Amino acid sequence: MSLQKIVAGAIASFCLLRVDAAECSPKAISLPIKRNVLSNRAEIRGIPLAVGTPARNLAVTINASSNDTYLWGPESSCPVTKDFTIETCVSTYGGIYDPKASNTSVSTSSDSIRHFPDGILASWAQETVTLDNATELSSFEIGSTSSFNEWVPQSKIGVGRSSTMLQALNKENKLTSKSYGYFQGTDFGNETREGSFILGGYDANLLDPVNNITLPTALEFQNPAVPCKEGMVLNVTGLDLTWPDGNVDKLMQDSETLTVCVVPDWPSIISFPEKYWNRTLDKTGYKPRSDGTAFSGGLYFHTQLIEKDSPGNFTGTFTITLENKLSVTFSNDQFVMVEPKIRDDGILVPAPEFANVLVENLHDRGDEDAKLGALFFAAAYLMVDHDKGEFTIAKANTEADSQKIMGIDTPNNCVAELQEGSLTSSPPKSSTTNTNKSNPTDEDQSTSLTRGAIAGIALGGVVFVSLIAGAVFFFWRRKRSAAGYEVPRTDSPPPEKVTYGYAEGRPSEMQDNDRPSEMPLHEWDHVVELPGVASTSERRTHELP
Structure with a gap:
């Protein structure tokens, strides 16, 4: 392609970009995946969710095959024994919700029924749900x-193709797409970091712009050999163990392929x-464990147990390779761990006898x-766009220490960066004010307008030239890039170190508000580190019932 054609295409693209910039107005909601303080004072990892009045704080996960939101409860459902207390139950399920204890719960079914197509038996009620301190x-x-x-005992938000959560948020104009981004993060070993769940978009700082693949979602009946209700099916083409000296042991032969379903919980x-x-x-x-216990009965259910000195x-x-294109590598800390156990007071403690x-x-x-499970997304990023019927898996940039939230605006067919903590893509307002004149004259206003116009013209020229250069680079680079979500790169210096996804001073838990809550103000601001050794008090640890 000649340079003249490239420039002509760039100018045409500039015109389209101007239309998108004027009309693109995406909205998204960003939630952390982190430890949350529950009613038993235990800290359990999950997405913070407040339900009912007074608010019951839960730590939930997502479920990509379900459309409805399911909460464990009521408390009477806990299978309490001498070895499985109420406190243990609360921690195991990420909190307990009792509709009878909420002033805002309105029953919609007299008996437990199953909603199609999820098929989970539940009692149904309309309730007040708070996703963050601004989204109710x-x-x-x-x-x-x-x-x-x-396998997955925690309460869950359904994010399937017909997700009632995504539909409700779109209906109330809190989102502009039926999409989500997901990064599990890590809660163990030496690489602990928060995860990220974004409704209506994805985090461009986490999603690697080059190392990613995008595939169409598929209905379960389209591939009966792989019963995948999540609709995300792809092939594993490599499983490698890399030793510190660089030697590689292959667990899959070159001719082998394993078809997997993506199940992010x-x-x-x-x-x-x-x-x-x-x-x-x-x-x-x-x-393997000498006592014959082959797999875990705890938080990481059915993962393999080995002798503690064996690691x-x-x-x-x-390293796992997908579709011969994308390789995702897990550190030794992410591959092998000492699993925490739940004491009879609900607190998590290390269980050093297990590996x-x-x-x-x-x-x-x-x-x-x-399957590819939740812990796969300690090193990978998942983006699902139900409106387009496709999903993206990318290598996660785990060095990112701030968010760059890209909101998807399906009605306008565009993507734009959102300001941190905002549900809209409008730029922040300037805090600069005129302190010299409280009542400017007509002459002042005229002069100000003229300068503004001049500045606007100058800025427009710079933007136009920049966009032309960017478009030329885009057309050149697109010929060399694989299909997928291309996230803009930046050569600007890295941002200051902050708590991931949140500015300094902003708690990543839900803020207190005027609604009554089961926990006092800022109960969640403190951090309870897991002890390095077992408590001196007599406490028992538990496996799931």
Whole structure:
């Protein structure tokens, strides 16, 4: 293509960009995935959600196959025994919701029923739900249920194709798309960092602009060999163990391919057939537990247990390659960990007698149950756009220490950066004021306008030239880039170190407001670090019932 054609195309693109800039007005909501203080004073990792009046604070997860929002409860549903207390139950399920204890709960079903197509038995009520300190949904229908499975016990927000949460937020003009971005983050080892859940867009600072793949979502019946209600199916084409000296052991032969379903709430990095676990044991020297306990019964349910001294045999990294294009690498701390346990008072403590390899051995369950789970997104980023019917998986930029939220505006078919903490893409207002004149004269106003016009013209010229140069670079680079969400790069210096996703001084938990809450003001501002050794008091630890 000649330079003349490139410039002509760039000018045409500039005209289109001007239209988009004038009409593009996306809205998005950013929520942290972090430790939340519950009613039992335990800190449990999840998305902060306040439900009812007085507000009950929960730590929830997402569920990509469900459309409704399901909360564990009421308290009477807890399977309490001498080894599984109410406090343990609260921590296990990320909090308990009781509709009878809420002044704003309005029952919509006299009996427990199942909503199609989710099929989860629940009692239904319209309730007040707060996603963050500025986003409240009143009369939002939720299901109160005690029928969760032991793999994923936490309450969950359904983000499936017909998500009632996404629909309600769009209807109330709080979002402009049925999309979301998800990064699980890490809550263990030496690399602890918050995760991110963005409704209506994604975080461009986390999503690698080059190392990503975009694929169409598929209905379950379109691929009956892989029963994936989440609709996100792709192929694993490589599983590698890399030793500190650079040597690589391959767990998959070159001719092998494993089709997996993306299940972002599943408690593992990957669920794979037994042959790959056997090869992992052979290459690493890991030793299965001598007492015959093959897998965890705790927070990372069904991940593989090994002898506590065994992890020292392999100190390298674990890499998963997708579609022969995208490689995601996990540090040793992300691959092997000491799993925390829940005491009878609900507090999480380390259980140093256990060591977990964060993969799931499917045993005889077959290849069709293979998954990429929540812990995969400690090193990868997921973006789902239901309006376009596609999903993107990217290598996560885990060095990012601030957010760059890109909101998706489906009606105007555009994407734009949002200001931090804002639901709109409008720029922040200047804090500069005229302190010399309280009542400017007509002459002052005229002079000010003329200068503003001159500045606008000058700025417009600079922007025009910049956009022309950018468009030329875009057309050149697009020929070299793979398909996917291209996130703009920047050569500006890195921002100051802040708590991820939030400016200094802004708590990442939900702010206190005028609604009564079960916790006193700023209860959540303190941080309770997990003790390095077990408590001196007599406490028991528990596995899930």
